[in-house]
Amino acid sequence: MNARPRHLLALVAGAFAFGFGGGAAAQAPAGTQPTAIGTFKDWSAYAAPVKGGRICYALAQPEPQRSRRRSQAAPREGAYFFISNRPQEGVFNEVSVMPGFTLKPNSEVDLTVDGDEFKMYVRGDGAFMSSNEEQAKLVQAMREARRSIRVVSTPTRGRAVTDSYSVSGIAAAVDKINQDCRAAAPKTR
Secondary structure, eight states: OTTOOHHHHHHHHIIIIIIISOOTTOOOOTTOOOEEEEEETTEEEEEEEETTEEEEEEEEOOOOOOOSSSSSOOOOTTOEEEEEEEGGGTEEEEEEEEOSSOBOTTOEEEEEETTEEEEEEEETTEEEOSOHHHHHHHHHHHHHOSSOEEEEEOBSSSSOEEEEEOOTTHHHHHHHHHHHSOOOOOOOO
């Protein structure tokens, strides 16, 4: 992620924050680009201003897959694992996956973290947790994980695809977005 082009990050942030991830309140001012707020081993953290506040997210790309033809294959373009905060909408540690292809409608995405299994529902080109409780369990499991996160998703055409995401740096990246995008203190009268 260290040498990732800025325009790609802006595209990813736009697709995520303002497309399938954000609500109507998450409208970015024209020309706004995310700002890197930290790199934590295999995870990076970003922030961007939005109408009514700010969005912060941690993201990682899949680990390169080994193949018989090459020692390592390049990561698939547009594939990301996100954890985001949108305090102005009351959203914290929202987990989502963009596999880099159109997902099969009505399918599920399976995640495995150190033997714990989780299911995500599909919406458009992304996958999300169905409840805040399961999402909190998943984030905690990822923070404590010793092995990669395994994600199995099914494209519109074709067979299931398995991606692995490193957990190296995930706890520090989540701590950073929680620090930089936390809930505002309630107003007193």
